[in-house]
Amino acid sequence: MTRVAFVAHCILNQNARVAGGAYCAGIHAPFVEELRGRGWELAQMPCPELGFAGLNRFWAVREQYDTLAFRRHCRRIVDAVAGAIAAHLQRGDEVVILGVDGSPTMGVHLTASEADLGGRPEWPDSAEELSEGPGILIEELLAELRSRGIEAPRAIGIRHAGSGPVPDRERAKLASFLDG
Numbered sequence: 001m002t003r004v005a006f007v008a009h010c011i012l013n014q015n016a017r018v019a020g021g022a023y024c025a026g027i028h029a030p031f032v033e034e035l036r037g038r039g040w041e042l043a044q045m046p047c048p049e050l051g052f053a054g055l056n057r058f059w060a061v062r063e064q065y066d067t068l069a070f071r072r073h074c075r076r077i078v079d080a081v082a083g084a085i086a087a088h089l090q091r092g093d094e095v096v097i098l099g100v101d102g103s104p105t106m107g108v109h110l111t112a113s114e115a116d117l118g119g120r121p122e123w124p125d126s127a128e129e130l131s132e133g134p135g136i137l138i139e140e141l142l143a144e145l146r147s148r149g150i151e152a153p154r155a156i157g158i159r160h161a162g163s164g165p166v167p168d169r170e171r172a173k174l175a176s177f178l179d180g
């Protein structure tokens with residue numbers, strides 16, 4: 001059976017991330033190696049933030065992106081992604097969704113959230129505002145799949161990290177998820 005992982009853009013290209021947010025140049029190798037090593041095909045989900053706000057965008061939380069204009073932008077993207085997922089499922093392929101936990105847009109179980117953030121850009125290094133729940137694109141994608149009568153594929157959010165124990169932990173989490 002063909003296995004297809006719909007993967008957040010920045011896992012395949014870190015340069016899509018917010019200015020100063022890339023942990024490496026280009027491909028995030030540990031996650032891609034894990035997927036390839038287990039025989040998964042990769043389908044890239046476009047980066048909504050890059051298309052909407054560009055490379056020089058500020059770091060932001062879910063509340064800042066939760067606007068009608070950004071949701072419309074996400075809906076255009078998920079229309080195409082949901083269509084591709086539907087085509088794979090119709091063929092009998094196994095599909096998973098691979099988001100990025102902590103992202104205001106593509107978190108699956110954790111999203112960046114802070115109701116008071118706004119005004120002059122300022123985000124102390126130690127601050128990490130997270131709350132349970134999906135980011136906006138993932139929320140719209142699940143809604144689009146529901147509206148098409150498609151049962152949502154299994155989904156996981158993995159967290160980016162530069163070095164140390166976190167990448168190993170996230171890679172192990174991904175491996176265990178892919179093995180079902």
Ligand code: SF4
Pocket residue numbers: 008009010011016017018046047048049050100103105106107
């Ligand atoms: S998590 Fe999604 S929205 Fe955020 S940088 Fe990666 S691809 Fe773009």
